[in-house]
Amino acid sequence: MKTRVIHWFKFASPQNFYGLAGKLWPWFAALATVLVMVGLWISFFVAPVDAQQGQGYRIIFVHVPASQLSMLIYLVMAAWAGFGLAFNTRLSGMMACALAPTGALFAFLSLITGALWGKPMWGAWWVWDARLTSELILLFLYLGFMALHASIDDPRRADKASAVLALVGAVNVPIIYFSVKWWNTLHQGASVSMSGSSMASTMLTGMLIMVLAFWMYAIAIALFRVRNIILDRERHTEWVKHAVA
Amino acid sequence: MQWHSWTEFWEMGGYGLYVWGSFGATALVVVAEIWQLRAQRRALLRNLLNEISSQDETHSSSPS
Numbered sequence: 001m002k003t004r005v006i007h008w009f010k011f012a013s014p015q016n017f018y019g020l021a022g023k024l025w026p027w028f029a030a031l032a033t034v035l036v037m038v039g040l041w042i043s044f045f046v047a048p049v050d051a052q053q054g055q056g057y058r059i060i061f062v063h064v065p066a067s068q069l070s071m072l073i074y075l076v077m078a079a080w081a082g083f084g085l086a087f088n089t090r091l092s093g094m095m096a097c098a099l100a101p102t103g104a105l106f107a108f109l110s111l112i113t114g115a116l117w118g119k120p121m122w123g124a125w126w127v128w129d130a131r132l133t134s135e136l137i138l139l140f141l142y143l144g145f146m147a148l149h150a151s152i153d154d155p156r157r158a159d160k161a162s163a164v165l166a167l168v169g170a171v172n173v174p175i176i177y178f179s180v181k182w183w184n185t186l187h188q189g190a191s192v193s194m195s196g197s198s199m200a201s202t203m204l205t206g207m208l209i210m211v212l213a214f215w216m217y218a219i220a221i222a223l224f225r226v227r228n229i230i231l232d233r234e235r236h237t238e239w240v241k242h243a244v245a
Numbered sequence: 246m247q248w249h250s251w252t253e254f255w256e257m258g259g260y261g262l263y264v265w266g267s268f269g270a271t272a273l274v275v276v277a278e279i280w281q282l283r284a285q286r287r288a289l290l291r292n293l294l295n296e297i298s299s300q301d302e303t304h305s306s307s308p309s
Contacts, residue, residue: 044247044254045247045248047247048247049247049258054258054259054260055257055258055259055260055264056257056258056259056260056263056264058257058260058264059263059264059267062267062268062271063267066271101278102278105274105278108274109270109271109274112267112270113267113270113271116262116263116264116266116267116270117263117267119263120260120263217275221278221279221282224282224286225282227286228282228285228286228289231286231289231290231293232289235289235292235293235296240293241293241297244290244293244294244297245294245297
């Protein structure tokens with residue numbers, strides 16, 4: 001029997017990962033484009049009007065994906081950061097930095113779309129509710145991560161310091177997720193759970209497709225951004241000179 | 246089909262501002278992020294090429 005050994009650590013070197021990311025991101029971008037088009041079609045033309053919230057509920061198709069990704073990206077970022085601390089690999093810090101801005105943007109979108117949803121349904125753009133407040137803290141954690149990283153000149157030291165911040169901040173993610181259960185909040189509980197869904201099936205399909213589309217977008221954009229970061233940090237190496245010349 | 250006319254579609258049952266505001270903000274952020282990253286990549290490549298060509302010049306002009 002022939003066994004093929006894949007040398008995963010080969011891609012831990014920024015030089016190899018630069019090439020791999022360059023090959024991969026267009027595929028994820030293409031998937032994201034297709035999924036967004038299907039998702040938008042379902043969001044506006046297939047999913048029926050909601051019995052309680054009328055057409056206003058359609059905000060769910062961007063609000064849920066943005067919120068979910070803002071939490072998920074944070075966990076992936078913290079995992080890369082922790083990996084970097086444990087194994088001292090250069091790529092880990094670069095990946096964490098590549099994810100932070102996109103995570104911050106999704107946290108921002110989660111709050112903006114949430115405000116636009118809260119105003120007509122609750123009568124307020126903002127309330128100091130557990131879900132909203134912990135999501136705002138998530139945005140500040142992202143901004144803190146980026147600010148701390150930018151404030152330290154040596155990128156390797158910046159990786160280490162900001163990795164500690166990312167790991168400590170990770171405790172906020174389960175707080176956001178469970179906030180609607182732990183506290184009596186204005187924010188509605190989860191519409192989808194292990195035991196089933198309280199939504200019409202086309203609404204659910206549309207939402208899941210939009211979530212998947214946002215995933216693909218986040219992967220594509222992180223791969224693209226990490227290439228920029230690699231080029232910048234490795235600009236004095238021979239391989240970069242050969243790669244761009 | 247959910248809609249009988251384009252006006253009805255844009256009005257979103259009275260929630261037009263909120264629904265289109267949400268989708269618009271998302272679209273704006275996505276477009277801005279992509280644009281920023283492409284501009285950043287172009288600038289990085291430009292600087293790298295300048296650096297390489299200026300190094301080549303100093304090498305060739307230096308007396309051997």
